[in-house]
Amino acid sequence: MNITIKSPLDMHLHLRDGDMLKTVAPLTASSFSGAIIMPNLVPPVNTKEDVIEYKKRIQEAIGDENFVPYMTLFFKSTYTKEFLESVKDEISAIKLYPAGITTNSEGGVSGFDIDELRETLNAMSELNIPLCIHGETNGFVMDREAEFITIYEKLAFNFPNLKIIMEHITTKESVEALDKFENLYATITLHHLIITLDDVAGGMLEPHLFCKPIAKRPEDREALLRVALSAHPKVMFGSDSAPHPKDAKEASHCSAGVFTAPIALQVLAELFEDNNASLDNLQRFVSDNAQKIYNIKPIEKNIILEKEDFIVPKNYNNVIPMYAEKTIKYNIK
C-alpha cells in the first residue's frame, strides 16, 4: 500500500554551500516541503544579508522544485532586539552551538551565563523566535547530552516564553526533560531512532554512522522511539542530515555526520510500519507537530511513498548515504 505524507518537514538540516549544496539540496527538496536550514557555514550565517544570500543560493540549487528553506541565524549573545526585529521576517529560528562542540561551531557560546544571554533571549521571546540548541557539554562523550539538561532547564526556567528546541536528542534524559518544562521541545533524527553505539563501534567501526551527538545506549533509543512513534506533541522530525565527502569520512580523522536526506522519509515510513505505529502519527511526527510548534504553514505538497524495494545508491557525488547499497522498502513516486 502506498503512503501519502502531506507537506513533510525536516526540522534540522545541513545543506552546506557551493558544490555540496548543489548535490544535497535537490535531494531534500524532492522529499520534503520545507526544512529548517542550519547556519553553521564557514563563516557562520549571522547577518540579514547572510541569510538572504544563503537562501538565494539554496533556491538556485533546488531549481523548480516546490520547497521552502526555513532559514536560521547562528546565535550570538550580541544580537540586539533592534537587529532581531530587522531580521525577524527572514528567519524561522536561531541556532545556538556551544563553542567547539561540532562541525563549524567554533564561534558558539562558551558558558551559559543568564545575564550575558538575557537581552538577546528576552528579545527572541518577545518576537517569538524559537531558539534551537545543540545541547552538549564538553564532558565525556556518552554523558555530554545528559549533562546539558541542567542548562536546558536553566534556560527554560529563566525564559518561560522562549520556545527552546532541544535539537537531535539522543538520550532518555532528554526525553524526560520534555515533560518538565512547557517551553522545551525536541527534534529527533532518523538515525538515532535506528542505531545505538553498538552500530557505530560494536562490530567494526562504521564512520558513516558517526555523528554528534554520538548514538547512545539501547534504552536511550527505546525512549526516543517511544515518543516518535507515539508522535508526542513536543517532538518533531529533524534529520540532521549532514553530508561529508567520502574521503572526509573514511579517513584517519573522520568528520561527524550521517547523510540521510535522500532516504529519510522512506525509512521513517518503514520504521513506523515495522513498529505498528499509525500513519497518523507518522504524519504528526514529520509535519503536523512542527507546524504547531513553529507556528508555520508549509506549502501544500503531497509525497507519495510507494511500497516497493529500492536499492539505495552507493553515493551521491561522493557522499555516502545511510543504507548505501542496501534495500529499503519504500520509494518516492
Add this chain to the structure above:
Amino acid sequence: MNITIKSPLDMHLHLRDGDMLKTVAPLTASSFSGAIIMPNLVPPVNTKEDVIEYKKRIQEAIGDENFVPYMTLFFKSTYTKEFLESVKDEISAIKLYPAGITTNSEGGVSGFDIDELRETLNAMSELNIPLCIHGETNGFVMDREAEFITIYEKLAFNFPNLKIIMEHITTKESVEALDKFENLYATITLHHLIITLDDVAGGMLEPHLFCKPIAKRPEDREALLRVALSAHPKVMFGSDSAPHPKDAKEASHCSAGVFTAPIALQVLAELFEDNNASLDNLQRFVSDNAQKIYNIKPIEKNIILEKEDFIVPKNYNNVIPMYAEKTIKYNIK
C-alpha cells in the same frame, strides 16, 4: 636520564602471518625479550604442528635478534589431556575467545558451560597451563567486559588451580575482580592506560584508536592506571598491538586494533615518569610480574631507553602506529 629495562615482556601480542609478520615481528623483537603470541590466525593455531610451524615463521621474521616468542594455542573444549600433554612444552598458554567477539575469533567458545569445559580446563590446571581470555559478552559495547565478570568468576571458582588471565582489561569492574579470586590475573595495554572513548569518538572519529575491547570511561582508565603504576602483582603489560594495513583502518568498515609495538616501551616509560611512578614499578609491570605469574625465566636482554625526543614514523609498511608523526620523549638506544 636513560632508563634500563631488564628483559621486558609483552604478554599479549598479535604478529599475524606472511608479509605482515615480517613487518611487525622485528619491531617487537627490538624492544622486548619475549612476547606471548596470539593464536588467532586464519585458520587458528590449534595443533602442535601449527604451533611449531608458526614459531618457526616468527623466528625467521625476527632473524638474528635475541627474542623468545612464547606460543599459545587457540582454545577448544575438545582438547584432551593427552593432547595437552603432548603440546605442553611448545606453549606458554591457551587463549580463549568467545565466538565472533573480535578479529578472527569465529571458531571460539559460545556459551560457557562448565561441564563442557571441565575436561580441558582440569587438564590445563593439572599441567599448569594458563588460560588467557578475551572477556567480552556480545552485549552492548560499553557493557560487554563488565558483563563478562560473572563468567570469569564462575571459571575462577570452578577451576581454583587454573591460572586465568583476563586479557587487555579496560574497566574498573575488571580491576576489582582481580582481588576477588586468587587465580585471576590481568594484562593491560598501553593504549587503555592512555585513551578513553573520548579519544576515539569524542572529537573526530579516530579509526587508528579503535580496538576491542573499546576504550571506556575516564574512571575506568583511572582504575587501570592505578594498578599499572603501582605494579599490582597480578597485572602485567600486554600491548595487544594489532597491526592492520592503513586501508583496513581508514575504511567504510574499520578493523579493530591499535598498533603500538614500536613505541610501547618508550611511551610506557614516559607515562610512568609523568605520573611519578617508580622505575621499579615499571620494571615489575613490564617484566617481573609476568615472570612470576607465568613462571617463566626470560632471556637476559637489557633495553636502554634514551631520554631524547623521537618523532614516531608515519607508518611501517603501510601500518599506522599509535602516535604516528607525533613526538615521544624516549628512544631505544
